[in-house]
Amino acid sequence: MYNKILLPIDLNHKQSWNKALPTALNFCQTYNASLHVITVLPDFGMPLVGGFFPKEYADQAKKTMTDNLRAFVKEHVPKDVKVQRIVADGKAYEAILRVAKKIDVDLIIMASHKRKRLEDYLLGTNALRVVQQSKRSVMIVR
Template identity: 30%
Template sequence: MYERILVATDGSALSEKAVQSALSLAKLSGATLVALRVIPRYPRSYLEGGATVDISEIKRIEAQWTAQAQEQLSAIKAEGKNMGVTVKTTIAKSDLVAESIIATADKQEVDLIVMASHGRKGIKRLLLGSETQHVLTHSGKPILVLR
């Protein structure tokens, strides 16, 4: 069925549902699970009137985000081990979340991408965007979307 499954998580309760489904599917199919967390870069504003943050503070914040992501991925790996599922973890640092998911799926040669979607409609979707929608329309891989 599947040999490698990618699950993208942002640490939210909704993405936890995707993680649980991906772990169950990986166990059922005997697949390896690749757990991905994309961390955005800290925004830097040099525009007139924009507050700038010291570079050491930016590095500290980004290191904190990386540590939190690693902690979440380690928990997924431990849960996979308890279920008998091999879990590989990866962190991508990019503001382009959907592109990072697609690139990781291609690099890891996965058979399926599992993601959560908030299911926003109308103006909320327009304003907030949809990383899931972007992956759906730009990836050549099969995608399982959970809500």
């Protein structure tokens, strides 16, 4: 039923993967699907933001995030699950949608948690936008 599952995570926030990762692993093992773990680096190249960082900062940040994602996968994903690590940049929801389309995933499994703003009460802003704009199936795990 599912061949490719995309799991967006924020390495700095355990709630972004604490419940979603076991769900994704269960689906991968049940359907013999591959897991594609994505984390998103904010776009430091924007003129307003980019001016505050040295030119090499974005490259170093991406390398560090890639290393951290590699360590995360090694620690949390069983060896029998086919996994791809992806570090994307830009706005989180846009990067998730872009990667989902590019690698043609069947399912996006992501966590959501309550926010303070009323319109974000049921879903976080990134999860809400992914659900609204995705052409792929999306499972939100709480």
